[in-house]
Amino acid sequence: MKKIVVASIVGSIILFAWNAVSWMVMPTHLHSFRYTPAQDSILNVLKNSGLTTGAYMLPTIDNANVSSFDTAYHEKGKAMMDARIGKPMATIFYVDAIPSMHPSQFLKGFLYTLIAVFCVCFLLSLAYQSDASFFMRWWMVMLIGIIIMMTGPMMNHNWMHEPWHYTKGLVYDALIGWALTGLWLAKYLKKS
Numbered sequence: 001m002k003k004i005v006v007a008s009i010v011g012s013i014i015l016f017a018w019n020a021v022s023w024m025v026m027p028t029h030l031h032s033f034r035y036t037p038a039q040d041s042i043l044n045v046l047k048n049s050g051l052t053t054g055a056y057m058l059p060t061i062d063n064a065n066v067s068s069f070d071t072a073y074h075e076k077g078k079a080m081m082d083a084r085i086g087k088p089m090a091t092i093f094y095v096d097a098i099p100s101m102h103p104s105q106f107l108k109g110f111l112y113t114l115i116a117v118f119c120v121c122f123l124l125s126l127a128y129q130s131d132a133s134f135f136m137r138w139w140m141v142m143l144i145g146i147i148i149m150m151t152g153p154m155m156n157h158n159w160m161h162e163p164w165h166y167t168k169g170l171v172y173d174a175l176i177g178w179a180l181t182g183l184w185l186a187k188y189l190k191k192s
Contacts, residue, residue, distance in 0.1 A: 003188070003189065004118070004121045004122060004125055004189075005118075006188070007117075007121045007124075007184070007188050007189050008114060008117045008118040008121045009114070010184055010188070011117040011120070011121065011181045011184055011185050012110060012113045012114040012116075012117045012118075014180055014181045014184055015113050015116075015117060015177050015178070015180070015181045016109065016110050016113045018176060018177040018180055019113075019173055019177060022169070022172070022173050022176070022177070028169045028173070031165050032165065032166045033166070034165070046092070046094055047096070051092075051094050051096065052094075052096060053094060053095050053096050054093075054094060055091070055092070055093050055094075056090075056091070056092040056094060057089070057090075057091050057092075057160075058089060058092065059080060059081075059084050059089065060077070060080075061073070061076055061077050061080055089161065091160055091161075091162070117181065117185075120141055120181075120185065121189060123140070123144070124137060124140055124141065124185055124186075124189050125189065127140050127189075129191060131191055134186050134187065134190070135186075137182075137185065137186035137189060137190065138179075138182045138183060138185075139182075140182075141178055141179075141181065141182030141185055141186065142175075142178060142179060142182055144178065145174050145178025145182070146174075148174050149170070149171055149174035152170070152174070153167045153171055153174065154171070
């Protein structure tokens, strides 16, 4: 268990550092979010519309008092979407007051990374106990990175129409971050 804990902590540092470098130093995410000169007027419209912090999809129909099995709601939603084909849409993550950057965000970010890497290490422990080669241990980590990429950014690109200029940075982060972390884990988590 000590080996898994050490591997998890060092692996988390590698993955967390990669993501920090990817977002703050490298141009990976330079164009993830595009600029619009209309940002102030758009934000004023959103603020004055009565939105509260949340995620919004435009267009949609009112779902405030609907259960998931409301047939009329689903039919109305399908008709609205069919009528909107070829017209604009937007997904908005609205925050009514930007909070200042707090150290707890970094701690939570590292904790989430640590939990993910610990889970990978736990799964990988099964591989290193069976004398799997360095490449096979690394490839197992990469497969987990690919699963994360496919069920996260690529699904959102497909279903929510998140644009490729946004998605590609997340794809790079998953592939490169887990490839680097996998090099450490595959080297360290081997049968003694």
